[in-house]
Amino acid sequence: xxxxxxxxxxxxxxxxxxxxxxxxxxxxxxxxxxxxxxxxxxxxxxxxxxxxxxxxxxxxxxxxxxxxxxxxxxxxxxxxxxxxxxxxxxxxxxxxxxxxxxxxxxxxxxxxxxx
Amino acid sequence: xxxxxxxxxxxxxxxxxxxxxxxxxxxxxxxxxxxxxxxxxxxxxxxxxxxxxxxxxxxxxxxxxxxxxxxxxxxxxxxxxxxxxxxxxxxxxxxxxxxxxxxxxxxxxxxxxxx
Numbered sequence: 571x572x573x574x575x576x577x578x579x580x581x582x583x584x585x586x587x588x589x590x591x592x593x594x595x596x597x598x599x600x601x602x603x604x605x606x607x608x609x610x611x612x613x614x615x616x617x618x619x620x621x622x623x624x625x626x627x628x629x630x631x632x633x634x635x636x637x638x639x640x641x642x643x644x645x646x647x648x649x650x651x652x653x654x655x656x657x658x659x660x661x662x663x664x665x666x667x668x669x670x671x672x673x674x675x676x677x678x679x680x681x682x683x684x685x
Numbered sequence: 686x687x688x689x690x691x692x693x694x695x696x697x698x699x700x701x702x703x704x705x706x707x708x709x710x711x712x713x714x715x716x717x718x719x720x721x722x723x724x725x726x727x728x729x730x731x732x733x734x735x736x737x738x739x740x741x742x743x744x745x746x747x748x749x750x751x752x753x754x755x756x757x758x759x760x761x762x763x764x765x766x767x768x769x770x771x772x773x774x775x776x777x778x779x780x781x782x783x784x785x786x787x788x789x790x791x792x793x794x795x796x797x798x799x800x
Contacts (some may be wrong), residue, residue, distance in 0.1 A: 613774060613794050614791065672718060673718075674730075675727060675728040
């Protein structure tokens with residue numbers, strides 16, 4: 571079974587600075603997808619960014635980018651120019667490209683933005 | 686477009702009572718997922734459906750939990766009888782099952798408190 575590990579329960583960053591959230595995963599599959607979801611206090615789960623394992627290029631979405639290291643099974647999220655609205659729980663998630671469509675989530679990292 | 690709609694948003698009940706949580710997925714989506722979120726266990730998949738058919742219910746805690754999807758636009762998660770340890774936020778999510786990232790779209794969750 572696939573597992574996702576986020577080793578940082580909490581992180582904090584000064585507003586306008588850059589922060590990186592870590593995620594590692596374990597799988598025997600070669601074709602899969604990885605996601606970062608954001609959960610603000612409103613508790614709505616919002617997709618931040620996605621990465622297809624077959625793509626070598628790291629995904630970017632405005633101030634959010636990932637560092638995808640397939641061999642190391644690592645998938646970190648970098649937030650540049652942090653804003654107060656970025657404060658939330660961030661979840662890393664894995665989905666197989668074949669068979670089961672379910673998302674397997676990590677434990678989450680609580681990100682605090684200091685003004 | 687309307688997102689995933691869950692009801693109720695909050696439910697407080699007493700131990701032993703029946704609880705029914707409801708979900709309306711995004712129109713056109715053919716996969717539906719029920720997740721439970723607690724501080725101790727994080728986000729756990731309870732069950733998911735493809736084309737209204739339950740595919741994997743291995744995450745359903747015990748016989749007190751049941752889920753149905755009578756049609757493509759409606760699903761219920763029922764707990765009978767409820768217990769205090771069932772207190773959690775229950776999320777419904779839907780996706781379009783196809784080749785591609787097939788991201789999950791989440792509802793706002795139903796917060797259940799069992800006294």
